[in-house]
Amino acid sequence: MIFENHNPLEGKVFQILDKTGKIVNEEYYKDIDRDLLLKMYRCMVLSRIQDEWALKFQRQGRMLTFAPTLGQEGLQVASMAACRDDDWLVPAFRSNAAWLYKGLPMKNIFLYWCGNEMGSKIPDHINMLPIVVPIGSQFNHATGIGMSFRYTKEDKVVVTYIGDGGTSEGEFYEGINFAGVVNAPVIFIIQNNQFAISTGVESQTKAKTLAQKGIAAGIPSIKVDGNDIFAMYFATKEAVENARSGNGPSLIEAVTYRQGPHTTADDPTIYRSEEKHLDGMSKDPIIRTKNFLIERGILTEKDEKTIREECKKTVFEEFEKAEQENITPLEDIFKYTYEEMTENLKEQYEEAKKWGGN
């Protein structure tokens, strides 16, 4: 009913929790299990602290270029929480909180952004694809994974993300259209963080909402306050249930705000107005969730402090592990090209040994 009652063509945006942490849409609010709420909150904080420290490590020269998720934790955590553990995640590159929620060791994420492919080796028990840099192509992969369930008889769903800029790519349309045609159980989530590097949404499309692009493909589509974990959780849950019961894909535009740079190689102060920045920062998902949890007695300031300290400890431990393991042996650059090294590659590998590398 959430999708039905929030037609993006009518300019509706689904929100339950406002930016101060007050429930503003009682009709759709339901209690979420206290442990699950705390799990979501903790994961948001963990991702935030990881990003904050990663920025410092990068400035210290201990990490390379990376793309912080700062500000977008809410929509990611809530959409993951609305799924089962064995459902699939097909991420975009700015998906830190979702990866963490899904169980990807933080060490992997650090390794990846330190320029080591081993970070992309997802543990076998996690149904998730690694980070890819090309924009938009993941939508078709998600559709394909969803299509495969029909043959493998799995009752899983796929959640995939894209940025606002990514919705201008051809594969965005191809992916949602194809999924619609074959009724693939995929939840397409647009993380509308307002910018594709320096290009604002207004230069990206003439459409009033990004969600309405899903209408053209004939799939249920909605625009949601992406920094409101309740709205994201319940909207995704409805989409997931719909997909799992055989009714095909849905599209969610999650409105959020990229608090940091596109990547550490970018300087947002060149193109972002102070006014827009302050407005974006005022809608922070973590602050409003914290206010809610404290007001309801689910969290105390003391718990909050403990969570932050634990998260910081985890970040340091995982980064230390990554730094210790951050070696790419020569063989690694050859051995994953094919299942077996071809004669040509064996020859080149022998030649390369002469140079040692690095």
Next chain:
Amino acid sequence: MEALNNIEALNQALDQMMEKDEKIVIYGEDAGFEGGVFRATKGLQAKYGKDRCFDSPLTEAGIIGSGIGMAINGMKPVLEIQFQGFLFPGLNQLLVHGARYRNRSRGRFTVPMVVRMPYGGGIRALEHHSESIEAMLAHTPGLKVVIPSNPYDTKGLMISAIKDPDPVVFLEPKRIYRAFKQEVPMEIYEVPIGKARILKEGNDITVVGWGAMIPEIQLAVKDLEEEGISVEIIDLRTISPIDKEAIENSVKKTGRFLVVHEAVKSFGVGAELISIVNEKAFLHLECPPTRLTGYDVTIPLAKGEGHFMINPEKIKSKVKELINY
């Protein structure tokens, strides 16, 4: 004359040509307001307005495909693909349409556009930011593929590319965007497409390279000359059409040939050049013409990149191997 680095020389070429030719329109992702992520188009929107230099939506196929339409109707689009690694969604438009409209329409419609993009490794970049795909593009009839290695050529070749009546892919070795400065004439001048440059004359061996390989070759050759080996260096400058004559003449003189490229080895430009040497100068050869290249693997991320990259040590070793063959 003015001392400029590669990116400044590029910016000057674009600026001067835009001033001269109102048909030039520049666009690409972040190419307008911000002037591109590498600032190649910096200041052009402020100077020429949003109609002539603008941020496109995130759509490589759209950028190249619309560029084809613009060019067909008499405009001169100079398009930016932010990184070579993002070209692939636009490759359908570039190879299937950009390269073919002249032939398809028997000369009625032409596509005089320029597609610029940074390429190549060595800057510890992310996935799909470090490949060198000149061979893939040069393999397509109808395209011209240009790679400058210094500020003088960057400006002159870009001006030639803009004036060229056919689609030109302008690959920019991003590793050396700001690596050094060179005196560049203030006025508009052309460096012809399709002509290699003898960078240094020598008698014992010909070493050919382009883009970011040129400084590596120069470093190697400095050491080799101290050891008494006389090297002729050719900067190819244009991958397609290739300057066969320059290669032929040089190898006839030196009798030895080494091509150095950072792209993967197999089916690459190195193989093409060696074929030319075999066809044109076989009887002059003292040893087999040889290539020193990247390996046939996905370009590693930063931590493994050192295993992959060409460096002066590798070049010196290969040259000595050929001299002592």
